[in-house]
Amino acid sequence: MAQNVLPQPVQKLINELGRLPGIGPKSAARLTFYLLRAGDEQALALAQALTDLKQRTRFCSVCFNITEDDPCVICQDDGRDPTMLCVVEEPLDVVAIERSRAFNGRYHVLHGAISPVEGVGPEDLRIAELVARVDGGQFSEIILATNPTLEGESTSLYLQRRLTHPGLRLTRLARGLPVGGDLEYTDEITLGRAMEGRQAM
């Protein structure tokens, strides 16, 4: 419809933005016209950021987190416990765990979870790399920190079957009550698990 009215570069950006998740044709058009009116600086900074995103980042060849340098800063950090490995689904999970300051070992990022319905199997994830890393490594404990979703738990169970080395401790995060939550409003499953994982005091 509007194709013959709008200059091609404008239409092209609308189309590209419209392909992003959560952005429909209307938002795409609004963002495009915003950038058109904004100063050159802002549009160029965005363009540069997009270029850098692809050109200056890569996956760490050890842990598969996103990084500028390979290996990443975490993998290069000698101050970290080399016997502890935390397996997560996504790079953002690393960020979350780092923020907690509760863990000082190494990571392994799977880049997803097993979900046949979505066509994701072990071969689509960094699982072979994990197994090789554990085989050749010096880990004494592996924390399976996948999400407490059906997919995350299936992945965790699968890893449990694959990582069977004598002397290797496999653990997973405790499932507990949310801090600041209300016992009365906690669902039975969460409460049940919290009860199972109760601790002496």
Added chain:
Amino acid sequence: MHITHLSLTNFRNYGRLELELPLGPTLLHGNNAQGKTNLLEAIFYLATTRSPQADQDQQLINWEAAQSEEPIVVGRIQAQLETQTGLRHVEMRLILEQSQSVQRGRRSFRREVLVDRRKVRLMDLLGNLRVVLFLPEDIQLITGAPSQRRRYLDMTLCQVDPVYCRHLSEYNKLLEQRNALLRQIADGTGSLEVLPVFTERLAALGSQIFIRRAVFLAAMSREAQRIHYEELTDKNETIRLNYLPRLEDSGTGQGRLLSELVHVGHWLQEQHDTANAVEKRYREAMTAVRQTDLARGSTSVGPHRDDWYIQLNGRNLGSYGSRGQQRTALLALKMAEINWMTKTTGETPILLLDEVVAELDEQRRALLLNYVKGASQALLTATDPAMFTTDFLRQASSYTVANGRVQIDKIV
């Protein structure tokens, strides 16, 4: 428990309804196609998150509202409840929304649930409001497909046992995953190594479902048998409920499978809470049908293929019973459901009776109305109030339903 106030917005033929509901029995009368059944359906939907007939949820929204040009249309059922544990407000929203990712002109549908005006998960609505519904179509529980009987199990159990409901929902998702994997393995894209993960998890969850269904059906069988024998047939006829758990898939003829499953059902009912034995047997059954599953691309054993049936004097009521015998057994089943819910939760469920009184002879009618009087709240629909005794009419509140509006005649 009872509802003190019901409010409907754009639900079926109700544009807007604000309705006070009294304790005790209330008669909803009016001509056909005025909204009597729709009102009961709204309450049932709020109790179970499902429509009694397997309709699409979207069709519950008032048609005219749904066809309007508004970017967002909301159908709403709200109820103020008084229960043993205090006052509670529950709300279900049916939302049609113009979404950007969906093609122009098409709208996405979603549901929202609020308990005490806090948004919660759909499942968290269950257990707040408990009802027993009587519909003329209930006869399909006896004559219809296994899926209808599973639906009955699920909707009844879910109102009382939230853990069952969560297990069921997780089970269904895992089942979908396992079936997708089986198909992928068949076409060479799936990994056989992953299969045991889903098999194990299904076995763990499925055992819980098997056990809970077995316990439920055993209790229901005892109670329905008692009611049927003592109250409905002058100690002449005996029914029992037989559970047919799909813990096995012999694949050798219906007759043989049936009797085998009856045995498995009895075995299950003897296991009580020992999930281990059930899980072990279930796992063995899964192993036994692994090749079949791979060939079919679907999971052949598990509670998703369960069934149950009513036996009358030793025979299958669905195949051998007369229409009259089927109706009598059904009444016993529903009355047993009321007693089971009351016993399990400590309070009477709300009774919703749609046109059922018309089908009963005088003696049965009197008996059913005793249950109605025993409940803290009951809603009965009828086109013709004359079928009730004057005695009952004196004790019941009365509302007239006409074209999506409700008028209060009298409150007792």
